[in-house]
Amino acid sequence: MVLCHFKISPERTEAREKIPLHSKHCWSNCIVTSKYNIITFLPVNLFEQFQEVANTYFLFLLILQLIPQISSLSWFTTIVPLVLVLSITAVKDATDDYFRHKSDNQVNNRQSQVLLNGILQNEKWMNVRVGDIIKLENNQFVAADLLLLSSTEPHGLCYIETAELDGETNMKVRQSLSVTSELGDPDKLAQFDGEVVCEPPNNKLDRFSGTLYWRDCKYPLSNQNMLLRGCVLRNTESCYGLVIFAGPDTKLMQNSGCTKFKRTSIDRLMNTLVLWIFGFLVCMGVILAIGNAVWERKAGSLFQNFLPWDPSVNNFLFSAFLSFWSYVIILNTVVPISLYVSVEVIRLGHSYFINWDRKMYCSHSNTAAEVRTTTLNEELGQVEYIFSDKTGTLTQNIMSFNKCSINGHAYAVCGDDTLMKGTSKAEPLDFSSWNPLADGGLCFYDGSLLEAVKTGDLVAHEFFRLLSLCHTVMSEEKTEGALVYKAQSPDEGALVTAARNFGFVFCSRTPGTVTVHELGRPVTYTLLAILDFNNIRKRMSVIVRNPEGRIRLYCKGADTVLFDRLHPCNHELMNITTNHLNEYASDGLRTLALAYRDLTEDEWEEWAELYRGAGRTVDFREDRLAAAYEEIEQDMMLLGATAIEDKLQEGVPETIAILSLANIKIWVLTGDKQETAVNIGYSCKMLTDDMTEIFIINGHTVQGVREELSEKPKNPTSPTSLLESISGEFALVISGHSLAHALEADMEYEFVETVSVCKAVICCRVTPLQKALVIELIKRHKKAVTLAIGDGANDVSMIKTAHIGVGISGQEGIQAVLASDYSFAQFRFLQRLLLVHGRWSYLRMCRFLCYFFYKNFAFTMVHFWFGFFCGFSAQTVYDQYFITLYNIVYTSLPVLAMGIFDQDVPEQRSLEYPKLYEPGQLNLLFNKREFFICITQGIYTSVVLFFVPYSVLSHATQSNGIALADYQTFAVTTATALVIVVSVQIALDTGYWTAINHFFVWGSLGSYFTILFVLHSDILFSLFPQQFNFLGDAQNTLKQPVVWLTIALATVICIAPVLAFRFLKVELKPQLSDTVHTLLFHQKKRKPGGLSLGRLGRSGSHRSGYAFAHQEGFGELITSGKNMRLSSLALATFASRHSASWIDTLRKKKHGNIQNTPILY
Secondary structure, three states: OEOOOOOOOOEEEEOOOOOOOOOOOOOEOOOOOOOOOOOOHHHHHHHHHOOOHHHHHHHHHHHHHOOOOOOOOOOHHHHHHHHHHHHHHHHHHHHHHHHHHHHHHHHHOOEEEEEEOOEEEEEEHHHOEOOOEEEEEOOOEOOOEEEEEEEOOHHHEEEEEOHHHHOOOOOEEEEOOOOOOOOOOHHHHHOOOOEEEEOOOOOOOOOOOEEEEEOOEEEEEOHHHEEOOOOEEEOOOEEEEEEEEOHHHOHHHHOOOOOOOOOOHHHHHHHHHHHHHHHHHHHHHHHHHHHHHHHHHHOHHHHOOOOOOOOOOOOHHHHHHHHHHHHHHHHHHHOOOHHHHHHHHHHHHHHHHHHHOHHHOEOOOOEOOEEOOOOOHHHHHOEEEEEEOOOOOOEEEEEEEEEEEEOOEEEEOOOOOOOOOOOOOOOOOOHHHOOOOOOOOOOOOOHHHHHHHHOOOHHHHHHHHHHHHOOOOEEEEEEOOEEEEEOOOHHHHHHHHHHHHOOEEEEEEEOOEEEEEEOOEEEEEEEEEEEOOOOOOOEEEEEEEOOOOOEEEEEEEOHHHHHHHEOHHHHHHHHHHHHHHHHHHHOOOEEEEEEEEEEOHHHHHHHHHHHHHHHHOOOOHHHHHHHHHHHHOOOEEEEEEEEEEEEEOOOHHHHHHHHHHOOOEEEEEOOOOHHHHHHHHHHOOOOOOOOOEEEEEOOOOHHHHHHHHHOOOOOOOOHHHHHHHHHOOEEEEEEHHHHHHHOOOOOHHHHHHHHHOEEEEEEEOOOHHHHHHHHHHHHHHHOOEEEEEEOOHHHHHHHHHOOEEEEEOOOOOOHHHHHOOEEEOOOOHHHHHHHHHHHHHHHHHHHHHHHHHHHHHHHHHHHHHHHOOOOOOOOOOOOHHHHHHHHHHHOHHHHHHHHHHOOOOOHHHHHHOHHHHHHHHOOOOOOHHHHHHHHHHHHHHHHHHHHHHHHHHOOOEOOOOOEOOOHHHHHHHHHHHHHHHHHHHHHHHOOOOOHHHHHHHHHHHHHHHHHHHHHOOHHHHHHOOOOOOOOOHHHHHHOOHHHHHHHHHHHHHHHHHHHHHHHHHHHHOOOHHHHHHHHHHHHOOOOOOOOOOOOOOOOOOOOOOEOOOOOOOHHHHHHHOOOOOOOOOOOOOOOOOOOOOHHHHHHHHHHOOEOOEOOOO
16 A cells, blocks of 8 residues: 655555555566567567568558559569568567566576465565565575565674676675564564555665554664665575565666667668658659550550450549559569568578677586577677676676785786796695695785795784784684685775785684784784775774784775875885886776874873764764874875786777777776776776876766866867867766766766767766666767677666677676677677677678669669550569569579678688778668669669660561560560679679578579579460460570670670779778788788787876775674674685786777788777
C-alpha cells in the first residue's frame, strides 16, 4: 500500500509469511531481458520488420500485383521473396531472443533460502517477494534489495563485494541496526513484525532513505543498512535480510536501461535511399504514362481493329493511369527484395567469421568471441568513440607491490629494471624459505631489499613496520599460520601483504591494539588513534605506542600533500624520493609517500584532549576533526614511497595506442576515484606526459563547473584555437558530481565543445545511469558511432545505450555479456574486432551495396528505354523467367561471395596501418554520393545494353539473308550481354579471390547459359507449350557471329570507362589502401627492414602517481570495536606486467617519415 508520510509517495513493506501483498510495487523478483514472448512475438516482430521502408515498399507492390488490370508479372514473384525475407529475419530474431530467455531463466531459477512459516525453505529467485526474509551465505549473490537484519559477524556487520554494481572490487562493510542484530535465528525472525517506510524505487546506488517501525519505535535507515541485488556476500558466514525491492524495482535493474532495437547507419541510409528510389520509380512511371497517353491518343486508334483496348479501358487517360502502375511493377526491380535477404546472409557470414576467429579466443578462460547481435557488423567499421569501463575491463583487478623507495634507495620488482639495486635474480624471491608466515603471493625479484631487511637496516624495518600498522585491514586465521586479510581497499591489501612477506606480519587487532610479528617476534602496539582517510586529506595516519612506551605517528598519503608536512631537514631526501616518484608515476603506478613523527607524552596528551573534544562535537564535527589532524601531522620524517601496480589486462596499452592511431577517441567511464582512474590512464597510455595539458573538472556547483569549463579550450572555430588544438594534445578528467552539472541542458553544449578537443576523457565516480547519459550526449551532438565496453552489471546501461555494446566475460558476472551485442574475454581483442572484422565488414557491405544497385539499375532501366519503342505498352524486354532468376540465380551468388570474403589488404596490414580505418568513420565507401555514382554507372550500362544491340540488330541479317530484328533475338542478346557485363564488373570489383569466388562467378555465368538453353528446348516446349513458347530461340540467336560481336562490343563500351576512371583515380588521387598495395608491392622486391622502436626518455615534469582506493570512516569503525572479531580478510596474488614502452615511439612517428617510407598510422 502507498503511504504519504513523505512528499515522495513512499512504499510500505511488511515482513510476511508468504501472504499476498496488495501494494502496487510488490513485484515478482523475476527479471526479463528478452524482447518477446510466445504471444507477442509475431505482432511485435512484424511491426519491427515493417519499420524497414523496403518491407513496406514490397508489401505495397504485392498488393498492386494482385490487381490483374495493371500487373504483367505474377504475384508469386513478390510474395515468395517477401515471406522468405520476413521468415529468415523472424527466425534469427527468435533465436537471439531464445538465448536471452535461456539466460534469464538461469538467473531466475537460482536458489535462495526464504523464511516461510518459521522454517527456511529453498525458493527460486523468481518466487521471492517483497517482505520475504532471506538467508544469505558466504559467496552468495544477493537476490533482491535487502535490509540487513542480522549477521554472524559481531555487531551485525557483513562484508560485500559490489563489482556488478559500481565496478569496484574492494570490499565494503554493511551493518544492521543494533535493534535487529540479535535476530540471528529463524525462531526470532519469525516473530519479527517490523514495518518499513522508504523512498520509491530509484537508480541511486549510493543513497537509500527509509524508516523501520518496530515495537512502537522508529529507526532511520540508510544505504549502510542495505544489501543490493548483484552484490556478493564475502567473508561472512551468513546473514539475514528483509526484501525491500524486488525484480525490476531493484537498483541494479533500475540502472540497466531498456533493450533498444539497434540499427546501423547503413540501414538508416538504405531506408532513405529506398524512398529516393521509389520517388525515382514514380518519376519514370509518370514519364512512361505520359508517353502512353500521347501514343494512345495519336497512334493507338490506328491499331484498334486488331489491338483493341480492354473493355474496362474506355479512353487514353485511363490507359495511361493503368500504364503508370504497370510500369511501377515492372521497374520495381531497381530495389529487389533479394537485396535484404543477401544483406542478412552477409551479416551472418561475418558473424561466423568473428565467432570462428581463433585469435580472439582466450585459452586461459576457455572463452571464444561471440556475436550476440548479427545486424551490427558493418557498424564496427565506423566507430569514432569508445566508452570503456575500467575495473575488470582495462585492469585485471589485481594489485601488486611493484617498486619502492626507502631512504633514497630505489628497489624494483623486475630484475632487469634500471632502478634495480644489487644483483638481479632470474627467479622471484622465495620468502617462505625464511618467513613461515609469507603468503607466497608476492612476486618480487630484488634481493637487495630482502638483504637490507635481514641485515637490520633500521629504515627498511621502519618502512615495513609502517605498512603493517598504518591501515584498517582485518585479519583472520583460518588455520594455524594461515592468515587471510580483509581489506577495505585492494591498495591496502597489497601493502600489508608486502610487509607480511618482508617479515612484518600483521596478525590481529582489537579496538585498542595491533599485533605484528616482526621478523618472527610478536609485538603488540597500543593503538591510540586512527586519523582517518578521506578524499580531501588524501592521507591516513595512526598513532601507536610501542612496548617500550615510545609514541609514534605513522602516515601514508599523496606525495603532493605529505611533502608539505615534512620537517625541513628532509629536503635532500625529498628531492631524491621525488625523482623516484616521477619514475613510478610515468610508469602509471599508484604511489604513496610514507612518513613518521615521534611524539612526546606531553604532545600526545595535549593533542589527545583536542582530538577527543572534536569527536564529541555535534556541529561541524568533521571540520574540527580535520583541524585536529592537521595540527598533529606536521614536521614528519620521510621514510620513502611505495608503487603499486593495478595490473592491466594483457595488451591494453598496445590496443589503446593502435585504436588512437585509427582516430578513435577513447573515454574511460568508471565508478572509481579520480586518482585511481588517472593512474590507470597513464598505465594504459591514454594519458601521457607529452600531452599539452590535462584538465581537471571537479566543481561541486553549477557555477563552479561552468567556470572550469569556460577556462578550457573549445572546439576550434578560430585560427587561434585551431592552432592551439593542432600544436598539442589535451585530456580531460571529470568527477561524477561535476558531470551531473555538465550534463544539464544549459551546459551540455559547452561540455561537448570542450571534450571535442580532447584526445582522451576520463569520467570518474560516475553512476551507471551517468555512463548512459554521457553516451547519449555524444550520440546526440556528434552524430558519431559509439561503442561501449564493460564487464559488470554497472555497465549494462551504457552497453544498451551505445550503438554497439561489447561485454567482457570476466569476473563480475554475466550481466554485461547478456546485454551486449558482442562478447569476448579480453579488452585487447577489441582492436581485432574493429580494425580487422569491423573494417572488412564495412568494406564488404559497401562494395556489395554499390554493386547490387549498379547491376539492378543496369537490369531494370533497359525496360525504361524499351518503353519508347513498344508504344509504352508495359511490355518487358526479358521473359518472365529471366526476370525471376536474374537476382536469385544469375547474379546473387557472386555478389554474396564478394560481400562475405572480399578484402582490400591482408589482416596484418589492417593492424599495421590503423589509418585504413578512417574511411569507415568518414562514411566514404557508401554514401549518397557513391550511391549516385553507382546508379549512374548502372543507367549508363543500361543505355549501352539497349541501344548497341538495338542499333546492330536492326540492320543485321542471318547467313540465309533473314533479318535478325525480332523481339526474341533482341531479348536473348540483351540478357546475355547483361549477364556477361555484370560478371566482368564483379570480377573487377573483387579484391580478394577465393575458390568460392571463382566457382560462384564462373558457375553463375555457366548456369545462365545452361538454363537459357533448357528453357528454349524442345522438351519443355512439348510439355508446357503455353509457358515455354520460345522454341529454339537461344540456339538460333547465339549461333550468329554478329550477336557475339554485339555482346563483345557492348561489354567493352560498358567496362572501358570504368577501367580508365579507376586507373586515373589510383594515379592521381590514391586511397590509403592503394598506397598500402603499392608499399607491399615494393616490399616484395626488397628485404623489409625492421624499425627500431626504442624507449623514450622520461619527462622531467612532476606528476603525482598517488592513488588510494580507500573509504572514509572505516578507521572510526575499527577503534569503536564494532567490527572486531578474533581476526579478518583478503588474500591477493600478483604478477608482473610486460612493458609497452614502444607505444610512445609509435605515437611520435604518427606524423613523421621513417626511411622515406610513408607512415600510414
